[in-house]
Amino acid sequence: METFFDQLAIGASTGALYALLALALVFIFRATDIVNFAQGEMAMFNTYIGWSISRPLSFSWIPFLSIERHINILNWHPEVFGIPLFLGSESDGSTRLGYLLIVIGTVAIAFVMGGLIERLIIRPSEGKNLLNAVIVTLGIFAIVNSIANWRYGPVPQNYPAPFKGNAVDFGLFKLGQHSLFALIVGVAMMFAIYVFFQRTKLGLAVRAAALNPQASELMGINTGQMLTLGWSLAAAIGCLAGMLVAPSVAGISPNLMLGVLLYAFAAAVLGGLDSALGAVVGGLAVGIGQTMVVQYIGSEWSDIVAFGLIIGILMVKPTGIFGSPVVKKV
Amino acid sequence: MLEVKNIRAAYGPVTALHDISLSVPEGQIVTVLGANGAGKSTTLRVISGLLRPSAGTVLFEGRPIHGKPADWIVRQRICHVPEGRQIFATLTVEANLSLGAYTRRDKPGIKADLQRVFDYFPRLAERRNQVAGTLSGGEQQMLAIGRALMARPRLLLLDEPSLGLAPLVVRDIFKIIRTINEEDRVTILLIEQDAKLALSVASYGYVLETGRVVVNEPAADLARNETVRKSYLGY
C-alpha cells in the first residue's frame, strides 16, 4: 500500500508538469486554433539555453568584462530572500549563476523567443488556411529538434536543480525533494495563470482577443499584441516545465520533451483541447495514470496507453471532458 | 466633430462605398438611412478603423483618423456598437463591461460608469454574473450599448440598435439613446432600419444608395421628403 501512495505522489508531481505543458498547448489553441506541435521542442531548446547559462561563466572573450574576476575580487555575494544569485567559487575558481538567475534569464529568453516565433513565422502563414499554420509548427519542430541535435549532441547533460536531497517522509508517502519542488512550482504556476486570466485586465483582454478578434479591436485591444503575448506566455510556461523535467530524468537531451509532449497532448485531449481547467485535470490524471501503468503493468506499455488514450478519447468524445463543442461553419 | 469626405472602400474586389461624405456636429444625433446593402455598416466600419478606405479622408476634430488601427481610434473615444452586437458570449456580463473600459485607467471613474450603465439597464445589474451568451437578444443589445458607454465615448456609432427587438424594448433603448445624448453629451451617429423612429430622435439625416449619399437634409425635412417617405417610411 505504501508504494501505491508513493506512486500517487510521484504521479501528481509529473502530472503537474504535464499540466503545465498542456496549458501552453491550450493557450495557443484557444487564441489561434493552432495545435502547436513544436511546443515541446521550443521548451526543450529553451531548457538548453538554461543549461548553457548555468555553466561556469566565462566572459573572458569580451575584453574588460570578466565577470568571474569582478565577483571574486569584490567578494560580492548578492542574495534574494536568502537565495544566492551567484554560486560561490568552485574548486576551479569559476563562478556560476544561481538557480534563481538561471530561471529568470531562461524564462525571459523563452518569452522573447515565443513572441518572435509568432511574429516572424506564424503570422505570415496565418489566415490562409489552418492547415498551413499547423504544418508550419511541424517545420519549427524539425528545425529546433535538429539544431539541438547539431549544437548539443544526443548525450544527456546534467541539469541544475535547487533541491537534490533525500526524499521527504510525509508518513503516508515519501516524495523526492525535486518532485516535491516540481509539484509546488507547478501548482503555483497554475494558480498564477488562473489569476492572470481571471483577475487581471490584460488576461481578460487576451481571452477576449481569442474569442472575438473584431469585437476586441472595437474595445481598443490590439489583438495582434495579444496573440504575441499568448505565444510568449506559452513558450515561457513550457520552458519552465522543461526546466523542471530535465533534472528528474537522466538530464537534458534533445529528446527531453518528446515524451512529455505526448503526455501533455493526452492531458489536453482528455480535458478538452480548449479548456484550461481540462488541461490541469487531464495533466494530473495522465501523470498519475502513467506512474500506475509503469508500476503495475510495465513500462513499455506507458507510451502505448497514452497514445491509445488520445485516439480513444478523440473517437469517443473529441471535445474531452471540459471542452466546448466544435461548430462547423459554412 | 466628425467629417467624412469622399470615402471609397472595398471588400476585396467588391466596392461597397463609392463616394460617401457626411458630417456629424458635436452634441447631435445624426442618422444614416438606406436599403439593405447600401453601405451603412461599411461606413461605420471605415470610421472605426475596421476597414481601410481606399480613398478619402475621415477627420475627427480636424485630425485625420482614416487608416489608423481600430484600437487607436477607440482611444480617441470613438466607440462602435457593431451590427449583430458582437458581445463576448462566454464571458460574464461584468467581464464584457469591464472590457469596454479596457482603454481607461481611472478606477473610480470606471466604477462610476459601471453604476451608470446599471442605472440605465437594471436588467444587466441583475444578471451581472451571468454568461453573456445566455442573455436574451434585447439584453445582449443593452450589453453592447453599455459596453460601449464604459469607454466613456465622445462619439458613439450605433449600428441598428433595434435589430430583432420587441417594439417595447426598442422604445426603451431609444429613450436611453436620447438620454445619453442629452445628459452625457455624447455625439451619436445612428444607423436604423426604422426610419421613422430614427428621424424622431435625430437632428440630421443622410440617405445612402449603393455606396453613395443621395439625400442629406435636416431630419424634419427628411421626414417630409417625398422619395424618402415612399421608400423608407412607407406612407
Added chain:
Amino acid sequence: MKMTGNYRQGIERFIPSPAEAVVLATLLFFTWYLYGGTGNDVFAGLSTFIVVAIAWVLGVAIRVALNDMRWWLLVIALLLVMAPWLALNTFQIAVMTEVLVFSLLLHGLNVVTGLTGQMSLGHGALVGLSAYAVAILVDHWDWPLLPAMAAAVALTFAFGFALGIPALRLAGPYLAIATVAAALVFPLVLKLDSVQDYTGGVQGLRLHKQPQPPGFIGGFLENESIAKIPEQKKFAPEEVQVKERQKFAQATYLYFLCFGVAAIGTFAAWNLQRSRFGRAFIAVRDAEVAATSMGVNTALYKVTAFGISALYAGIAGALLYMVVAFVAPESFDLFNLSINPIAYLVIGGLAAPGGAMVGAFGYKWGPEVIKKIARTDTDFDKLQGALTGLMLIVVMTRMPQGVWGSLTRLNSFSWKALINETKAWVLSRTIAYWLAIALGVAVVIAIGAWFAPVWGVFAAGLLVVAPQDAWAGVFLWLRSLPAIGRRRAPAPGDAR
C-alpha cells in the same frame, strides 16, 4: 498547360524562361553531382554539358514548336528512363528507386491532404504496416513475395478505409493529433514482447530473396553494367566483377519495376484529380458544409479518400520492402512517420501530381546532397531536419502552391518583367537600407557563422524560384518587420 500570356516573342522565345532556367540549373547541378564523383573532371564536365545542352535544345525546340510546356514531362520521363545509365553506381540507382516508391506515398497523401483537405500526419505508418505485412507473410508463413505484396496492399487498403471512419468525426487539428498518435504507436507496438516472434523486435525483418531479373533481361542488364564497375574493381578477380554486374542488373531491374508502378500511379493520380471524384474531393475541402447541403455525400468521399490514399501507401510500403529488403522499427521515427511525408508534399506542391514527384525527389536527394556537403563537416549531417523545416516554412509562408506550382506559374513570366520588377524594388530602397544589409552580411561573415550564409543563399534561391507575388510578399514582410505588426481583423461574420 498551354502557355498563357505572350510575354516572350520573337527571339526571346529561344531564351529559356525563368522556369526553364531553374529546371536546367537543377539538371546542371545534378549531372555535375552525379558525374563529379568519378574524379575525372573532363569526363564530368563534358557529360554535364552534353546532358544540359540536349535538354535545352530539346525543351526549347518543343516548346517553340508546340507552344506548350508539356515538354517538361517528356524530358523528365526521358531522364527517368535513362536514370540507371546516368547514375554512377548501384547506390544511386537504389536512391532513385526509392524516389519512385516515395512518390507513390505522396500521391496517396495528396488525395487526403491536398484534395480533401484532411490533415493526416500518420501516412508513414501505413507504409510501415504494408512493409511489415509483406515481411511477416514472407518470413513467418513462407508466402511467395508477390502474393504477399498483394495481400499487404489489400490489408492496408482496408485499414485505410477503417481509418477514414474516425476521420469523419474529427475536424482539422483534432485529426492531426489523432493521426500522429496512431502513427507513433506503430513502432512501439512492433517492439512489444508479445509480438516479437512475428516482427523480430528491434532487429526487424530481412528479405532474403529479392526478385531476380528474368534470364534475357538479366543478361542484357549485366552487359550494360560494364561501365558501372567502379575503377578500383575493374581489375578485381572475375567473380567480384560478376557480382558487381549482378548487383547492377538487380538494382536496375527493381528500378524499372518501380518505374512501371509509379508511372501507372502517377497517371492514375493525375486522372483522379481531373475526374468527378477529384472535383468532389476538392468540394469537400473548400466548403464541407456547403457541399453537404448541396447533396455531396461528404462522409463517403472522405472515407474513400482515405481508402485510396492507403492503397497508394500500401503499394509504396510493399515496394519499399522489396527494394530495401529490410524493415525495422527504427525506420519509423517521428520524422519518417509524420513530418517528412507532409513536409515534402507541401514543398513539392499540394494538389498536383507533379508536386508529389518533385517532393519525392527532394525527400530522397536532399539528405544525399547534405551528406555530400557533410564530408567536410560531419556534424552538418544533423541539420537535415532543419533543412526540411526551413524549406517547409519558407514554402508555407511565401509560396503556398509549392515548388511545382511556382514553376508552372513562373513559365508565363519573362526575364524582362523579372528584371524590371527587381530594378524597381532595388531603386525604391534607400542607401541606408543597403548599407545596413551589407553591414549585416559583413557581421555574419566576420563572426564566422559560415553556415548562416549557406542557409541564406538557399532561402534566397527558393525565393528566386517563387513567382512574382511571392517577391512582393517578401518585400511587404520585410517592410512590416520594424512596425509592431498588427493582425488584420477578420471580415464580419467570421468571428470565432
